[in-house]
Structures are given as C-alpha cells and as structure tokens.
Amino acid sequence: MKKTFKILSLSMVAFMLMTMICGCGDGSNVTSTTGKPGFPDYLSSGTEGDFEYDQYKSYITITKYIGKDVDVTVPDKIKDTPVTTIEDRAFANDSNKSIIHSVTLPNTISNLDTSSFYNSRFLENIQISPDNKSYKSVDGVLYSYDMKQLVGFPENSSITEFTVPEGVTTIDNSRFAFCANLTKLTFPSTLKVVSDFSFHGATGLTELTFPEGMEEIGACAFFRCTGLTKITYPSTIKTIGENSFVGCSNLKTIEGFAGTAAETSATTIGATFVDLTE
Structure with a gap:
C-alpha cells in the first residue's frame, strides 16, 4: 500500500537559489572526450x-x-x-x-x-x-552499433511519444536536451544509467517512470524541465546526481522506496515523497 507524506525541508526557492549559485550552466560544460x-x-x-x-x-x-x-x-x-x-x-x-x-x-x-x-x-x-x-x-535516432547506448536524439524531432528500445543500458549526456516536442518517454527494463543533462530543457515531459534495475541518474539530469510534475524511481536507484532538479518548478511528487536516493532527493527539494514500499 502506498504511504504518502510531506518531507519537511528547505523550500524549493532556497534550493533553486543555492543550485544556481553552484551552477548547472547550460549543459554545454560537459567534458569533451576528443583530442585538442x-x-x-x-x-x-x-x-x-x-x-x-x-x-x-x-x-x-x-x-x-x-x-x-x-x-x-x-x-x-x-x-x-x-x-x-x-x-x-x-x-x-x-x-x-x-x-x-x-x-x-x-x-x-x-x-x-x-x-x-x-x-x-x-x-x-x-x-x-x-x-x-x-x-x-533507427528512425532518425542514433545508437551505438550494439544498441546499448542511445547516442543522439534530434532536438526538433516530430516524435512526441518515444520508447527507448529494449537492450539500451545507457542514455548518454544531453541526449534528450531541449527536445521540447517530447511528451512521453518509456524506458526499457535494461536501462541502468541516465547521464548528466540527459533531459535538460525537455519542457514537454510531465511524468517519468524509471524501470526496476535502474541505478544511476547524472548531475543536472532534469535541469529546467519545467513541465515535470512527478518522477517514479525503482528500489534499485543508488545515485541521483547533484542539482538534478534545478528549474523544475512544477515537480511536486517523487515516488520511490524509503531509504533510497529517491527519498533523499525528495527531502532535498521539499517535494512530496510517496513511499512504494509494501
């Protein structure tokens, strides 16, 4: 049975001011992997x-x-x-x-x-x-050859509802950044890692549910996702990166399991935490 309670913490406004000082930047400060x-x-x-x-x-x-x-x-x-x-x-x-x-x-x-x-x-x-x-x-979306990494999703794609293929384990940095046309994302059971800035500025997304087995969310992953109202995390989530919710002004509910990183993140931003522990 779900148990819903309000986490008492610093206000969302205070958190946003603090994290803007720490700075997520604009998502372009991801370290380059190529030679110089x-x-x-x-x-x-x-x-x-x-x-x-x-x-x-x-x-x-x-x-x-x-x-x-x-x-x-x-x-x-x-x-x-x-x-x-x-x-x-x-x-x-x-x-x-x-x-x-x-x-x-x-x-x-x-x-x-x-x-x-x-x-x-x-x-x-x-x-x-x-x-x-x-x-x-595949359909204008770029993957690693073995289909384990989602490498590039076009920012102005006409796709509004997208299912990440089964077998994908990693969504690389900034892969859904600024994809404002996206309103719904479905993730595969194989997903393990969502990297930094993955959903930066994807303002059309309102709810995200991550699969059991998911372990890591990168820093600033949901930066300025202003349409996001609810996120559901599995019991397996271990890490949610710093400043993940900067600019998520409408994020009011985080579902997850007590004692995991999901509860910690709800505490940090003052969201309602819904405990899925039975």
Whole structure:
C-alpha cells in the first residue's frame, strides 16, 4: 500500500537559489572526450568547404559546421585522411545561425563527442552510413552499433511519444536536451544509467517512470524541465546526481522506496515523497 507524506525541508526557492549559485550552466560544460591541439599527434587546424577541422596524424576531427545547408552530409575524408570524430557542439546553431534539419554521417565515424549534437535546435533527423560499425540510426535516432547506448536524439524531432528500445543500458549526456516536442518517454527494463543533462530543457515531459534495475541518474539530469510534475524511481536507484532538479518548478511528487536516493532527493527539494514500499 502506498504511504504518502510531506518531507519537511528547505523550500524549493532556497534550493533553486543555492543550485544556481553552484551552477548547472547550460549543459554545454560537459567534458569533451576528443583530442585538442597540443596533443602529440595533432598536426594542424583548417577549413574544408563548410567544415572546420583539426587534423591529427591518422584522423580528422570535425570541430564546427559553418555552412547554411538544411541537410548536411559529413565527408568521409579531408586531405585524404579519414574523418573519424565529431567535436562538442559541432552542429550547434548558436554562432553561424544555420538551420540544420538533418545530418548524415559517413562510415568512417567512430567517435562522437558527448555533446556533438547539443544545441542543434532545428535538427529533426540523424542518419549514418549503413556500413558504419560504431553507430547505427533507427528512425532518425542514433545508437551505438550494439544498441546499448542511445547516442543522439534530434532536438526538433516530430516524435512526441518515444520508447527507448529494449537492450539500451545507457542514455548518454544531453541526449534528450531541449527536445521540447517530447511528451512521453518509456524506458526499457535494461536501462541502468541516465547521464548528466540527459533531459535538460525537455519542457514537454510531465511524468517519468524509471524501470526496476535502474541505478544511476547524472548531475543536472532534469535541469529546467519545467513541465515535470512527478518522477517514479525503482528500489534499485543508488545515485541521483547533484542539482538534478534545478528549474523544475512544477515537480511536486517523487515516488520511490524509503531509504533510497529517491527519498533523499525528495527531502532535498521539499517535494512530496510517496513511499512504494509494501
């Protein structure tokens, strides 16, 4: 039987002020996983067509798309060197005012930065060569080749209700960030980890229920999810990252099991905690 009680704590307003001081930023401060100039194998930087890039001894990293095309195709080679890596915010529309609707990646891509598609506000579709052995695209959504990681969900996808496929264990950083059209997400029983900023600015989501077996929620995972009213956590949840609920002004209810991270997070933000322990 559910037991509902109000957790007495600091007010939501005080918490929000505190966490804004600590700072979630805008989600773009996720640490880059790609190489930078100064690494031993770095050779030079340049521009080829509509792409800025860094050249290393054996590969090319795309650092920025600077063109104006709606549909963008990334080349498989620059200067006869394979393009293997897409840098953080490479397709962001914050500087060149491009309005990219679709991105097609070549078979040579083997490394996508944690925020490669971050702030691509008009992106509707991500495709990749069927010959690529690192990633695959299903209905415009990008996954690792083994389908265990959800790697890229277009921010302006027309999908409103989405079911993460069974077998996915990890939702990478910022993968549903700014996906305001999403109103409902269903998670697979295999899900274990939701990474930092995963739902940042996904304002259309109102309720989220995570499956039994889920263990970890990253920092600022629900940052500015203003439509979110309720979250349900399983008994297996171990960690809920810092500042996960900054800007969640309508989050009033957290369901979970007494003594877990779910109860702790409810205490922190002053939400109503619903104990699912029978």
